[in-house]
Amino acid sequence: MADTVIRPAALYLDGDAPAQELIQRCVHCGFCLPTCPTYAVLGIEADSPRGRIRLMKDAWEGRIAPQNAAFERHVYQCLDCRACETACPSGVEYGKLVEAARSQVERTRRRGAMAHFVRWLALDQLLPHPRRLAFVTRLTYAARDLGAGALLRLVGRRVPLAARLAGSLDLVPAGRPSAPALPLLFPAAGTRRARVALFEGCIQRAAFGATNAATARVLARNGIEVVVAEGQTCCGALHVHAGERAAGRELARRNIAALEPLDVDAFVVNAAGCGANLKEYGWLLKDDARWAERAERFAAKVKDASEILADLGLTAAPGPLDANVAYDEPCHLLHGQKVSAQPKALLAQIPGLRIVPLAEADWCCGSAGIYNVSQPDLSRKLLHRKMEHLRAAAPDILVTANPGCLMQLEAGIRESGMRTEVLHLMDLLDRSYASAP
Ligand code: SF4
Numbered sequence: 001m002a003d004t005v006i007r008p009a010a011l012y013l014d015g016d017a018p019a020q021e022l023i024q025r026c027v028h029c030g031f032c033l034p035t036c037p038t039y040a041v042l043g044i045e046a047d048s049p050r051g052r053i054r055l056m057k058d059a060w061e062g063r064i065a066p067q068n069a070a071f072e073r074h075v076y077q078c079l080d081c082r083a084c085e086t087a088c089p090s091g092v093e094y095g096k097l098v099e100a101a102r103s104q105v106e107r108t109r110r111r112g113a114m115a116h117f118v119r120w121l122a123l124d125q126l127l128p129h130p131r132r133l134a135f136v137t138r139l140t141y142a143a144r145d146l147g148a149g150a151l152l153r154l155v156g157r158r159v160p161l162a163a164r165l166a167g168s169l170d171l172v173p174a175g176r177p178s179a180p181a182l183p184l185l186f187p188a189a190g191t192r193r194a195r196v197a198l199f200e201g202c203i204q205r206a207a208f209g210a211t212n213a214a215t216a217r218v219l220a221r222n223g224i225e226v227v228v229a230e231g232q233t234c235c236g237a238l239h240v241h242a243g244e245r246a247a248g249r250e251l252a253r254r255n256i257a258a259l260e261p262l263d264v265d266a267f268v269v270n271a272a273g274c275g276a277n278l279k280e281y282g283w284l285l286k287d288d289a290r291w292a293e294r295a296e297r298f299a300a301k302v303k304d305a306s307e308i309l310a311d312l313g314l315t316a317a318p319g320p321l322d323a324n325v326a327y328d329e330p331c332h333l334l335h336g337q338k339v340s341a342q343p344k345a346l347l348a349q350i351p352g353l354r355i356v357p358l359a360e361a362d363w364c365c366g367s368a369g370i371y372n373v374s375q376p377d378l379s380r381k382l383l384h385r386k387m388e389h390l391r392a393a394a395p396d397i398l399v400t401a402n403p404g405c406l407m408q409l410e411a412g413i414r415e416s417g418m419r420t421e422v423l424h425l426m427d428l429l430d431r432s433y434a435s436a437p
C-alpha cells in the first residue's frame with residue numbers, strides 16, 4: 001500500500017466516515033488475521049481487517065482518498081462477515097467501520113449505466129416493495145425452470161453482465177418460491193408466556209415465506225403469541241452493507257414507525273442478516289435527533305427466533321427425527337449478534353438427531369449479502385472451501401438461519417453433487433413438531 005501523503009487533512013466527506021474512536025481501538029496486534037476469510041484466500045495485508053483499518057486511518061490522515069481504486073477494492077473485497085470482531089481483544093467494531101467506509105466510496109463512485117440501473121432496480125425499486133419483489137421472485141424461478149441459465153452463460157462469454165446474471169440464477173433454491181400471506185395472529189398454545197411481532201423481511205418473505213410461517217408456528221406452539229404487523233418493510237441491511245446508509249436509515253424509520261406502537265415483548269426475526277441490522281438501528285440513526293432514542297428502544301427489543309425460544313425454554317417437546325445434522329453458523333448471527341449457543345441448544349433438544357461437527361462452521365460461506373454477485377470469484381473460493389468441509393462431515397441435513405446462506409449452501413451442494421438437505425433451524429424444529437405425538 002502506497003504511504004504517500006496526498007493531502008494533509010482528512011479525505012472523508014461529511015457524515016458517515018469510519019468513526020475515529022473505533023479505529024483508534026485497533027492496536028495492530030493481528031489476532032484477527034487468522035479468522036479473516038479474505039486474508040486466508042488472498043494473503044494480502046490490505047485484505048485483512050488490520051490492513052483495511054489502516055486504510056481507513058490513512059484516509060483520516062490525508063494519505064489516501066476513499067475514491068482511490070485500492071481503497072475501494074480492499075473495502076469491497078471484505079465480506080463484512082465480522083469474524084474479526086469476535087476475534088478482536090480490543091473491541092474494534094469492524095462492521096461499523098467497513099460499512100461507513102463503503103458509504104464514503106459510494107458518495108462519489110461512478111458506475112456504468114447498466115451497473116447503476118441494476119443497483120437502482122434492486123435496492124430502490126424491489127427490496128423495499130414486497131409485491132414487486134414477490135413478482136420478480138416468481139419470474140426468476142420461471143426463468144430458472146425454462147433453462148435461462150444456459151442461454152445467459154452462452155451470452156456471458158461476450159457480455160459480462162449476462163455471465164453475472166447466470167451466476168445469480170444458479171443461486172435460486174430448488175422448488176417453488178413460497179410467500180404465503182401469513183395470518184395476522186398466531187395465538188399461543190396453552191398459557192401465553194410472551195407476545196412478539198414477527199419481522200418478515202424482504203427476500204425472506206418472497207422466497208422463504210414458508211420459513212416465516214414455520215417460525216410463527218414453532219413460537220406459538222411454545223406459548224409465544226405472534227402478531228404479523230402490516231407496514232413493515234425491508235430492514236435495509238443490504239443497503240447498509242452496500243454503502244447506501246441514507247436509504248438504510250429511511251427503511252429503518254419506516255420499520256420503527258410500523259412496529260413500535262405494537263404492545264409486544266420483542267420483535268422476532270429469523271434471518272441473521274436482518275437481525276444484526278435491526279439490532280443496530282440505534283447506531284444507524286444515532287445522529288438523527290428525532291429518531292435516535294426511538295431507534296435505540298426499538299433495537300433493544302429485537303431478538304432472533306432461536307434467542308427467544310432458548311431464553312424462555314421449550315414448553316412443547318419436539319418430536320423425533322432420525323438424521324445426522326451439521327450446523328453452519330450464519331456470520332451475522334454468530335459474529336453480528338453473538339448468538340451461537342441458542343441454536344445449538346435447540347438442536348440438542350430434538351430427539352434422534354445426531355449432531356456432527358463441521359470444520360470452519362464459523363466461517364463465511366461466501367454469500368455475505370450480495371457478495372456472491374458482486375465478488376463472484378472470491379465467493380466461489382469460499383463456497384468450495386465450505387463444500388470440502390461439508391463433504392468430510394457428510395450430514396443428512398445442514399442447518400443454518402439466513403436466507404443468503406440457505407441459497408449459497410444449496411447452490412454449492414447442488415454443484416458438488418452431494419445429497420445433503422439444507423434447512424433453516426425453524427423449518428427443522430417445525431418438522432420435528434410435525435412428527436411429535
Ligand atoms: S482489529 Fe483487533 S484483533 Fe485485529 S489488529 Fe486491530 S486490535 Fe488486533
Ligand code: SF4
Pocket residue numbers: 035036037038039047048049052077078079080081082083084085094
Ligand atoms: S469482516 Fe470478515 S472479511 Fe472483512 S476483514 Fe473482518 S474477517 Fe475479514
